[in-house]
Amino acid sequence: MKVQEIREIIKLVDQSNISEFSFEQEGSKIKLKKTEVGTVVYPTAAPEVKAVEAPKAAPAPAAAPVEAPKAAPAPAAAPVAAVAQDTEGLHKITSPMVGTFYQSPSPDADPYVKAGDKVTGDSIVCIVEAMKLFNEIEAEVNGEIVEVLVKDGELVEYGQALFLVKPE
Template sequence: MNINEIKELIELINSSDLAYFEYECEDSRIKMDKSLTRGLVQDNEIIKEESNKKIPSIENVKKEIIKEETTKEEIKGEIKEEKEDLENVTIINSPMVGTFYGAPSPDSDSFVNIGEKVSTGSVLCIIEAMKLMNEIESEVNGTVVDILVKDGEMVEYGTPLFKIKEGN
């Protein structure tokens, strides 16, 4: 952090209701304390505080572990389902840098919508590059699963534009 960032942080803490703030990263550590007594706490008070903490029972720990394992299995199942769903999905990427347009003009309907069937060669969108309008066509037969770019958004070469699930 540089000195200006630290000054801004001090101003933010001063203007907030926070009484204590601590920030730590790899090479620096910052503590801010608005109370005057926090630094005067005696060591024995800290020890008393730590000794009053409850130690979790073995049964509670076992329950936590079982919950974590169940959650992990559910997540693995969801990931497997997503992979299966993506197996037949083709991503159409931008072949150039330009501005994405989903319709031939602002007043007209979009070339394609989510859930709509497309065939090879169907126009999906237009990318304007250097005042030239370039039609982007579907490379596969299938159904539009997702439109990944908003109308009027700048796209780079290789930017994913559409997800199309292959099939009739």
């Protein structure tokens, strides 16, 4: 079974109302489970504890900490907006599964791609290892790699952006 076929199955299950899916073909077996979002229960005692602790600590250093956070968010918001504007029109190559990201086929080999490289739809851009299976990830689009968003050996999540590509 090809990675592209697995991606399609994942997308279909994600968009459907089913919570669990199993598939077996020629010795290959896939089992997908969705978890419900929004079922996290927070204890009600935690906010009360914070409310009690805040007045004790607030009287003496209230002026200094309040000024520092006000200054910090403004610069942080500007780069986020700049990054959002920079990514408009760019294609994101995302991880089709949870696993470990590898830029090259072996530790001593050159990376598959780096920023500035041209790719075609079937170009292999990286490997995502999941459960001792090394899955080659294809670019899916013709264009130029603008940025590699993940470091070699880093854990990645399903749907996490790995590369930004400027489509041709």
